[in-house]
Amino acid sequence: MKILFAIQATGNGHLSRAREIVPHLLNYGDVDLLISGRQADVELPYIIKYKKSGISFTFGKTGGVDMIDTIKHLRPFDFWKDIHSFPVHQYDLVINDFEPVTAWACKLKKKNCIALSHQSAYLSSKTPRPEKLDMFAENVFKFYAPSTDRYSFHFKSFDKNIFTPVIRSEVRKMDSTNNGHIAVYLPAHADEILISHFSKIKDVKWEVFSKHSKTSYTKNNVFVKPILNGEFITSLASGDGLVTAGGFESPAEAIHLRKKVLVVPMSNQYEQLCNAAAMKDLGITVVKEIDREFSGRLKSWLEFGFPPNIYYPDLTAKIIEDLMLSHAVKNVALNLQHA
Secondary structure (H helix, E strand, C coil), rough: EEEEEEEECCCCHHHHHHHHHHHHHCCCCEEEEEEEECCCCCCCCCCCEEEECCCCCCCCCCECHHHHHHHHHHHHHHHHHHHCCCCCCCCEEEEECCCCHHHHHHHHHCCCCEEEEHHHHHCCCCCCCCCCCCCCHHHHHHHHEEEECCCCCCCCCCCCCCCCCCCHHHHHCCCCCCCCCCEEECCCCCCCHHHHHHHCCCCCCEEEEECCCCCCCCCCEEEEECCCCHHHHHHHHHHHEEEEECCCCCHHHHCCCCCEECCCCCCCCHHHHHHHHHHHHCCCEEECCCCCCCCHHHHHHHCCCCCCCCCCCHHHHHHHHHHHHHHHHHCCCHHHHHC
């Protein structure tokens, strides 16, 4: 069986999850990988057959998206050409983690496309939303990477075919200890902004994993490091907690390791606001923005914050097995009919 697994490469969560999913897919056939987008710091230990520009955004330095750089890197003609030219017909099964090129190629060529992603969880009305709905963003959930069926991930199983997070095997193997420091991953904030706030709380060691620095350096009690997979996991497992944006994978791993979490969702990023709404329901501290009150909120969280009492079982093999049993034989039969 020939399987295509297409992965979004904006941020680190999709590729981190793919590191766990690919070995299970390999049990069922030959797997080709496609990634589109940019801004990821995690690498896959597998051959990437296709790399596409896709549709991606750039992290800014003031808490949101850098719109100018995002627009500058858009390649609408390449995107259109990739959709029409990509050979999805060569594959028995197309599995998609919120990747638009192959999703739209499948839709135009009337081929099944199976979503295996966090974002597809928002196609269910039962997943948490912020108080103010953004209908444009809701339509992005529907049309950015259209699918014919979905297997989704979220902090809780809010609906049918929504499963708890895929936790990386190296994280599951870590012993959770507490050396007292706090790991920080806020990719849409400049180092200088973070240092100015964290250095005010002098009795805590802050380990900041920076999107904007290629070298390590120290300023007062703030230790800034480039994002390296192994170092981040070690810091997370051996610390007291995590301060992060409103992504999915990093908070999920912190919850699994029984760490308290403080979330600062990126401004005007609706998906992160949705994630934050779900985490708030779990008892996780959510702070709207980093402003002059941020240091006080940090102190309160350090004193009163607590880790949610949640366990995430390893369901990855079972999810892939169910997906294959439901779709692989059917798709092979359809492909033979159209051959």
